[in-house]
Amino acid sequence: MDARQERERVLLDRLRDERGHRVVLVSHCLLNENTRYTGGATRRGAVAEVVDELVSAGYGIHQLPCPERLAWGGALKRHSLLLFGSKGGVLYPMRGVLLRVFLWWTRLIYWRLARQVARDVADYERSSIAVSGIVGIGASPSCGITTTLDLRASLDVVAACPVAALTRDVMNEQAVLSCRREGEGLFIRLLDRELRRRGLTVPALEHDLTAELRGERHSVLSAPPPRTLGS
Ligand code: SF4
16 A cells, blocks of 8 residues: 555544445436426436335435437437338338438447446546446346347338327337347446456446336346346
């Protein structure tokens, strides 16, 4: 231990306080459903039971950025709305090309965000604060841990549905829940890679979006983490 580290150790020892030295990284929309896809917010603000569970267990909550808000045109994700009800219009025949460009752009923004989050994890670890987990969102094309969305199939549903016939039910049941598939979201995949590059690991938990949409309560801490990012 060098002189600077020894001085830091003495200072921290003298100023020891109540902090628990454990944080959980939480997907943005669990604390702020205003960033959810349109039709997918079931609460006015936070998913309180998840927050309560983490607070009761003594974790600090680190809110992750919402990747889709930052890559897809703000809180309303306006870029993704372009193809809604587009069947029969000029954009529809170009949807394959548009999706490829959209995914290229998404990967670029998500990679930058993933690098920043990996740096945040490294900072916590250097500061003797354990990053005890990350809570992703099931069925999300961005934040899914074990389940994600077949984006092409989902876009086909919203493109083919006339705007006048589009309802929350169509959106949630047909464009989201029916288009779920096993796998991870794009942001989680890139975060996994950035953590591995730095030799960091974080247990990954998944909030059950299906249960939330059906009005059921779901505990994120009751089962062991299904996977570990960075391993
Ligand atoms: S799942 Fe991820 S990308 Fe989607 S709204 Fe929540 S934080 Fe944003």
